[in-house]
Amino acid sequence: MERLFAYLSWQRVPTDQIHFKALTQETNVLLLYAILYIVSGYLLGLVIQIIPLPILQATQFNQDVWYSLVFKITLLLIVPGFIYFYRWNYRPADLLLGLKPRVKIAITLAIMPTVGFFLNATHLKELTLAIPNFEDAWLRLIFGILMPLFTAAIPEEFFFRGYLQTRLEKKWNRLSAIMLSTLLFTAWHLPSRYLLSNGVEGQAGDWIQVLLHTGIPVFIIGAIFALHWSRYRNIILLIITHWAIDILPSLSSYFKISF
DSSP states (O other): OHHHHHHHHOOSSOGGGOOOSSHHHHHHHHHHHHHHHHHHHHHHHHHHHHSOOBGGGOSSGGGBHIIIIIIIIIIIIIHHHIIIIIISOOOTHHHHTTOOOOHHHHHHHHHHHHHHHHTTTTHHHHHHHHGGGOTTHHHHHHHHHHHHIIIIIHHHIIIIIIIIIHHHHHHSOHHHHHHHHHHHHHHTTHHHHHHHOEETTEETTOHHHHIIIIIHHHHHHHHHHHHHHHHHOOHHHHHHHHHHHHHHHHHHHHTTOOO
8 A cells, every 4th residue: 555655646856856936926926827818818719709810721710810829829838938937037947857868758758649649530531631732731731730839738838737737736735736737727728619619629609518528628638747747747748749639630720621
């Protein structure tokens, strides 16, 4: 029993070994920002309803200029990054927490993103049929592959796992940090889907559909990522796996395939 408890509670970097410059202030700022980000998701959804600006005529709202450049890159990547790296004067190495290249890590880096990529393998057949029909296919491929890295994988893993969850663990405890960071991670997805979704993520105007098709899957993935971060502190693996999961749905949108 003791061995099982030791295994379950093991952390590559325990929270008592992580030091912050102003823990309480930083935690409060990040929690407030997370709540404001949820509100901004609703406001951006209203803007997209009124003035949609789809990138390359993409079919999904999350490939809209407002969503990609304002909601994700500006509000979740640039603004928190400015606070974290410039105002609080942390370094990128502070998110790595002493992570070093190892064979086991390299193997995991090969396996987990591959599994994540093929979670959406149903998109592959439609993509192979659609790509030859577009003269600007190369441009759509570039956007479809790279945008999820900068609009989803990096900002979401930095903010909800690297910045927020780590401080919640230090301030409270692991379980509370995992639950709250996952709930906040799930919550920001919901307002935009309620206003704009029409497909696998639910039906706009129907909270039950949005909760079933967006809320529950996102919560499960978020909890897995949060548990992995708490145990292994490998932000690189989380970013690459998150990116891999989002690539095929992103490509489908840029090639005007609806699911």
